Amino acid sequence: MEQKNFHHPFQPYDIQQQFMQAVYDCIENGKVGIFESPTGTGKSLSLICGSLTWLREHKRRKFDEAMQSIEIDDDEPEWMAEYARESKRKEVLSMRAEFEQRLEKVRAKERTIREKHTSGEPLRKRQRQHALKDEQKNEPEDQFVLDDYHSDDEAVPGKDGRSQYSAETTKLLENLGMILPKQDQRSSEETEEELKVFFCSRTHSQLSQFVGELQRVKLPAGLPPEEQGPDTASAELTEEVKQITLGSRKNLCINSKVNKLASQTAINERCMELQQSKTPADKKCSYLPTKEDESLVLDFKDHALASIRDIEDLADVGRKLGVCPYYASRPAVPPAEMVTLPYPLLLQKSAREALGICLKGQVVIVDEAHNLMDAVEGICSAQISLEQLRLARESLITYLQKFRNRLKGSNRMYLTQVVRVIDSLIQFAANLEHEKAPGGTVEPGSLLSGKGVDQINLTKLVRYISESKLARKVEGYISHLRATENKSGKDEVAAQLPETPTLTLIQNFLMTLMNPSKEGQFFWSNENGATILRYMLLDPSEHFRDIVESARAVILAGGTMSPMDDYTEQLFPYLPSVTTLSCGHIIPASNLLVRTVSSDDEGSLEFNYKTRQSVSTMQRLGNAILAILPHIQGGTVIFFSSYTYLEQVRKQWNEDGTSARISSVKPTFFDSRAVSVEETFGSYSDSVSANPRGALLFSVIGGKLSEGINFSDDLGRCVMVVGLPFPNLETPEWKAKMQYLDSRAPARGVPSGSASREHAENVCMRAVNQAVGRVIRHKGDWASIILFDSRYARPKVQTKLPGWIKESLPKSNEGKGTQVAEVVEDMSRFFNDSRN
Structure with a gap:
């Protein structure tokens, strides 16, 4: 039996051929697969060639089926039916060819200027850089005051995460695919979603290695050439893979005043602050496109898809074009064939929604998947120590003493509630501080048994902590206070602060208390003299299930996946069968x-x-x-x-x-x-x-x-x-x-x-x-x-x-x-x- 050609850049070994065929069959049959291929056996190339060969062949099959299914009235002659099919075919291929020609122009331009402009000025003038450079040299304490908060009005501006932008900016970002249209009604101008492979790994360095392997692969085009003749009928035309790498603001922010901040949380919140409608125009982030230069996002999309790039390459494109790569990468997702992203952006539903990622009918590959269960459990778990609780309370009291008279009703009410909840957690943890036992389980109600805490609506309180940016405001003020008292630089003090504000840790812990899952359990422990409260997810299957049920196929791959029974029992107990393959090694x-x-x-x-x-x-x-x-x-x-x-x-x-x-x-x-x-x-x-x-x-x-x-x-x-x-x-x-x-x-x-x-x-x-x-x-x-x-x-x-x-x-x-x-x-x- 003739072996299938997977367009591997080298002559594949038998185990590589076997691996690629198994990947292809798993996707074709819409299955969940667990594949083990030892390090050194070319696992990444096998995943690429197996999945993308299926993708291109599937695309060609669907195109041919669509052309044949064009309906014509029964009384029309066959030549008219054939003419209609050919017209439709040319229309589709012409649109596709126009897109490919645009990308080729970008590639040609990049080849021409690569040597001359390895580092140059952005392609548009930075008209507001002077304002950004001078920003916050001597930051007043006013910036730490909480904004007015409307606690019970769900329709208040900003509650849907959209009206923090001006109406004009919101419409622009919708049209460009940078935020989801309201009620998920897609703009008519939005690019049609391509069937694609989402490739996920643990770190950006591992994804960069994968991108390097992807650059080796040459695949035949998914659609036939626009013009067919004797020269093209037998020729195997290649088509560049359209790939985009997604990352966090920490990886993609190009605003030097923001990306130098110490933590991911600080970068996220500062970024959002610079976009709010109340922020003066000369203080906003100059990399977010305006109505006048919205074409920059389209240019970015073409540049991003024209070549296979890792996360650092994508940030460089943003710098050269002068547009935010974190937001501008989103419009490149629909037309991409391969999307690479780290674990958290795939596993967290909120992260997928924020990026506009829809897994419906798509192919998901999780590499280095031996850590997947731990990753799912880690994302859904939370912990807080007694020391962190006391530090958070001390910071809040200091903040309240300073700004009490400048905070209006809702803010004062919610801040008081936060203190009461923290007091309840401190009371519970302090009672365990001198326990001889190393730890034990906890009932959720015991953690919130403090005076009056049962009257607090935790859902509203957690939303308040998040939407008011309370953690960053309080942490920022404490940092400012220390810098003033110690007469040291703000950056020096910031470097000594925890990467995640303690109030953010408390927020994460309270979220588990809001709706404690039956698949999880609360614990306490005394570790090295520290009393810790922890919520641990015991069953990761339900939290991974929405990915499995949405995607066409899910493949878990790794160099060491044995014993595989653990994945079927822990992640897929509801599936009747899972495809497994453990490859041999290429060594004799x-x-x-x-x-x-x-x-x-x-x-x-x-x-x-x-x-x-x-x-x-x-x-x-x-x-x-x-x-x-x-x-x-x-x-x-x-x-x-x-x-x-x-x-x-x-x-x-x-x-x-x-x-x-x-x-x-x-x-x-x-x-x-x-x-x-x-x-x-x-x-x-x-x-x-x-x-x-x-x-x-x-x-x-x-x-x-x-x-x-x-x-x-x-x-x-x-x-x-x-x-x-x-x-x-x-x-x-x-x-x-x-x-x-x-x-x-x-x-x-x-x-x-x-x-x-x-x-x-x-x-x-x-x-x-x-x-x-x-x-x-x-x-x-x-x-x-x-x-x-x-x-x-x-x-x-x-x-x-x-x-x-x-x-x-x-x-x-x-x-x-x-x-x-x-x-x-x-x-x-x-x-x-x-x-x-």
Whole structure:
């Protein structure tokens, strides 16, 4: 059977062809898919080629179907029907060709001026820069006074987030697609929405790498050429991919007076302030387009889509054109074929609505998805400490004392209510400050049992905190006060303030109290002397469900997605089936050695919570490592289950001389919570490069060096894992999570108790898989993986390893594991063969 051409820029390996076909089929069939492709196997290119090949082919099929479905009266001759179809076809293709010609002119112009104008003046004159430069040199205290607030009038200007702009500006921004039209009635001038792929990853640096891969790909056009003839009929015409990157104001703001602010919240609120209708014209942000230069947004759209750009490129386009890239990027979303964006902009419904993103019928790809469940839970969770509550109260009282006589009725009423709510939370948390227990669960009503708090409408209060910009006003005044008292610069004082105002943290916490989800639970804990109140989401499936039900297809992809059952149970329990694929590696089998160490001469080796504490177990581990280490040529990384256990072992080894013996074999380095990851990894890397014997790095599963670090080539010729890093199941959070999972289990036909145990095992093994996946990074790489613990030999545990690691386990020892002496022989043979 002939393989499908996915237009991969290189000759794809079999596993890449398999991966691209699986992506294509998943989208075609409108499924949810979980795909695992190890690092170094070209996962990003495979995702791009599989999804965009489907997109272009689907577009061509729909075009052909539309042309054939044009209705003609039955009594009309066939030549008239054919004429009507051809006229319609030419009309559609002409519109498309005009758009493509515009983009090509932009590309040609950019090619011409790239060398001459790498940095130049904006394309329009900045008529108001002098006002912006002089703005707030000596800011008066008046700016911190709260504006009049109309508490009960839902139709008050500004309540819909639109009439903060003037009527003219609102209409302009609607027409340009920069804000949604009222009641979501789209302007007739708005560009038709293209079917597209939304590609999401955790960070902008990861998205930039993806954009670099996207630039390699050349795809055939989605629609046929406008004029067809003998020369074009067989030619495979290419068409540039139209892509746009979305980001936050922090990434895209080009106003130097705004983007230098310390936090995301400060940037957002300052941006909105500079756009309000009450702000004097000479004080508004000069990058927001006016009626006279609305064509700049259209120019920006063409420039953004003409080339594949990352977030920094997009900001540069905005600077050169002199238009805000944060707002001007929105009109480029409808005609784009690929939209790249970070996790929060996809996962938060409010963020999608603010950007005008509609996922209905679209394709969603989430990369680096091993963190997806944590990301969903993190977005929907909130916490506040007793210290932060007291600081917020102190700041509010200081603010009230200063401005009490200048605040009108609603403001004074709501500020009093905020103080009362904070007092109630402080009272509850203070009563727990000296509790001997480390933590426990909380009923929502207990948090708001203070005097008169039950009479407060939390919904209105939270809306007031948000719409009045109370957090930024209070924080700004306290910053101003400190700068005045200390006679230091405002920037210096701002740098010392928390990135998120404490009142914003309180607002987020109160939002969970407004409508506590049945899928979540409130907790308290005493951690390192601090009392913390926390709301934790226990079930992420409902919060991801609206994405799944809106999109045509959803693909979760990552280098390490095993065990995949956890995603189907935690994110998609309502789906009858989910497509899964775990790819092998592109390296030959001889380039990888995997062994589970189950025993030594003294018997079984198991690092459970009880046995790992014994001096004997720690000494036996040291002896096993000393036996294996001399045979490893290059860098070795050993992962422990926690920083606490690593310190216990290190202390014991220092006492019995094991540390000194290990250091004599290889220079030794330790991951530490007190030392930066850059410093530790840099010292280790330098030692590996300078020392023929390599070096040894001790680290921790789930620590700073267990994820996102590249241990390629000699930096990671061997990775060892000591024990299984199960989470602490005795914490209130884990007890609540397990109780919740077990309560749902019978409805799904699962025995009570097994669901929670299965999830704990999955969390443990996902962390192990993420750590060991650091060592094979490209097709020429080779390494060994040693798993210390007899439990790794159990078939159930081994089923949770990625396929490419499982395949390298020796079949002869299945279910039994390997003795230390056998591993030493295998390692010696492996390194001799690999070096030769």
